[in-house]
Amino acid sequence: MPDLVVIGGGAAGFFGAISAAEAGVKEIVILEKGPEVLTKVRISGGGRCNVTHSCFDPRELSTYYPRGNRSLMGPFHRWQASDTIAWFEHHGVELKTEADGRMFPTTDDSQTIIDALTQAAYTQDIRVRTHCGVTAIRAQDDGSFEIDTATHETIHAKNILVATGGTRIKHARIPAENLEHSLLPPTPSLFTFKIDDPRLTDLQGVSVPQATVKAGKHSATGPLLITHWGLSGPAVLKVSAWGARDLAELDYQFTLQVNWLGDTTPEQAREILTKERSQNGARKIYNKYSPFPGMTRRLWQRLCEEAGVTSEQTWANLTKDQTRKILENVSQARFQVLGKSINKDEFVTCGGVPLKDVNLKTMQSKHQPGLFFAGEILDIDGITGGFNFQAAWTTGHLAGKAIADRQI
Numbered sequence: 001m002p003d004l005v006v007i008g009g010g011a012a013g014f015f016g017a018i019s020a021a022e023a024g025v026k027e028i029v030i031l032e033k034g035p036e037v038l039t040k041v042r043i044s045g046g047g048r049c050n051v052t053h054s055c056f057d058p059r060e061l062s063t064y065y066p067r068g069n070r071s072l073m074g075p076f077h078r079w080q081a082s083d084t085i086a087w088f089e090h091h092g093v094e095l096k097t098e099a100d101g102r103m104f105p106t107t108d109d110s111q112t113i114i115d116a117l118t119q120a121a122y123t124q125d126i127r128v129r130t131h132c133g134v135t136a137i138r139a140q141d142d143g144s145f146e147i148d149t150a151t152h153e154t155i156h157a158k159n160i161l162v163a164t165g166g167t168r169i170k171h172a173r174i175p176a177e178n179l180e181h182s183l184l185p186p187t188p189s190l191f192t193f194k195i196d197d198p199r200l201t202d203l204q205g206v207s208v209p210q211a212t213v214k215a216g217k218h219s220a221t222g223p224l225l226i227t228h229w230g231l232s233g234p235a236v237l238k239v240s241a242w243g244a245r246d247l248a249e250l251d252y253q254f255t256l257q258v259n260w261l262g263d264t265t266p267e268q269a270r271e272i273l274t275k276e277r278s279q280n281g282a283r284k285i286y287n288k289y290s291p292f293p294g295m296t297r298r299l300w301q302r303l304c305e306e307a308g309v310t311s312e313q314t315w316a317n318l319t320k321d322q323t324r325k326i327l328e329n330v331s332q333a334r335f336q337v338l339g340k341s342i343n344k345d346e347f348v349t350c351g352g353v354p355l356k357d358v359n360l361k362t363m364q365s366k367h368q369p370g371l372f373f374a375g376e377i378l379d380i381d382g383i384t385g386g387f388n389f390q391a392a393w394t395t396g397h398l399a400g401k402a403i404a405d406r407q408i
């Protein structure tokens with residue numbers, strides 16, 4: 001009987017299996033439903049795999065997880081981004097940091113990560129079986145497990161690590177549900193907003209480096225991008241992640257407030273306009289440049305046009321009413337969101353096994369000894385930037401290590 005059967009051959013399953021083996025667990029099998037393992041790693045980060053984020057303070061790291069959040073501080077104290085970097089380095093993979101903190105293999109190729117994980121699994125004699133989806137699982141009186149597979153086999157295991165990924169797929173839910181774990185319903189996170197508004201027409205590709213967007217009680221600051229269907233970019237993705245459950249309840253129909261200038265207040269924006277008026281009265285208002293740092297001339301022109309400013313109008317002739325309208329369009333623009341779109345095929349779901357049902361030191365179920373969880377099956381999700389994989393490495397590692405401790 002294997003000491004450990006890992007269900008799911010993704011990042012969390014592989015890392016859990018390897019961590020268990022490196023800590024001394026002997027007989028390990030990974031059962032993967034699909035024809036290939038690590039398929040999400042392959043397509044991740046646009047084929048480059050954003051492995052983790054260069055954030056080395058567990059407390060700060062936990063703030064990037066709308067679901068997980070403070071509960072992850074303990075797990076990150078045990079395995080955080082620096083441990084991930086060291087592990088990959090030890091296994092021959094050098095990571096580099098981009099300006100925004102995202103970390104990728106220096107090869108810019110996700111195959112490097114796949115090779116490191118599959119090589120480590122091979123070195124540790126971990127058996128990997130593809131086309132071997134788990135169709136049912138039963139806990140036995142002696143504390144072991146009986147697993148039925150799509151290949152019509154029954155496999156026994158002393159410990160189980162469930163790493164089946166996001167629960168919008170029925171197969172991913174089977175092991176947890178069969179073992180009487182309730183699951184929070186799957187809800188999309190990390191999406192962009194559909195907006196049909198003349199203020200954005202023909203501006204696709206225009207972006208600002210620092211905008212603040214607000215959706216109800218959720219707000220986020222960061223780059224904002226106009227697309228042909230609405231708004232995207234890190235600020236939108238962040239607010240979609242934090243507001244995932246609330247926005248789903250609204251069926252993705254809500255008012256989005258945008259401050260194109262980020263943390264700049266309407267008063268500070270007014271001062272910028274006043275200064276422009278007094279210093280450059282004879283200049284045309286939108287012909288050459290935008291007075292606000294980071295705002296492109298095209299966007300500035302559109303916001304001016306919306307306020308009724310004409311192409312020939314000079315700063316000296318800017319009326320009070322136009323100033324008020326410009327400030328409103330710049331700092332407090334309101335857009336009606338009509339739905340959501342997927343961000344570059346990257347979909348993450350929140351939902352899954354509630355963290356209150358799991359011991360966060362070991363990732364062991366609180367209801368069923370010998371049953372462990374790791375990765376996206378847990379109700380944990382991060383914003384974009386390498387945080388979702390970091391959660392997979394952390395929870396996989398803790399589970400693997402705890403399974404080894406249990407064996408000894």
Ligand SMILES: Cc1cc2nc3c(=O)[nH]c(=O)nc-3n(C[C@H](O)[C@H](O)[C@H](O)COP(=O)(O)OP(=O)(O)OC[C@H]3O[C@@H](n4cnc5c(N)ncnc54)[C@H](O)[C@@H]3O)c2cc1C
Pocket residue numbers: 007008009010011012013031032033034037038039040041043044045046049050051052132133134135163164165166171172173174175344345346347348374375376377385386387388389390392
């Ligand atoms: C396009 C895309 C790009 C992404 N890019 C990034 C990125 O660059 N950085 C980042 O941090 N995150 C990224 N993410 C998110 C990241 O991929 C996931 O958070 C991560 O893969 C979760 O790992 P996991 O092992 O928990 O689940 P998965 O990778 O989904 O693996 C679960 C595995 O379990 C298998 N399985 C399911 N049910 C069963 C069953 N009953 N029996 C056997 N096997 C089963 C599935 O077939 C699958 O192979 C991206 C996601 C997508 C979709």
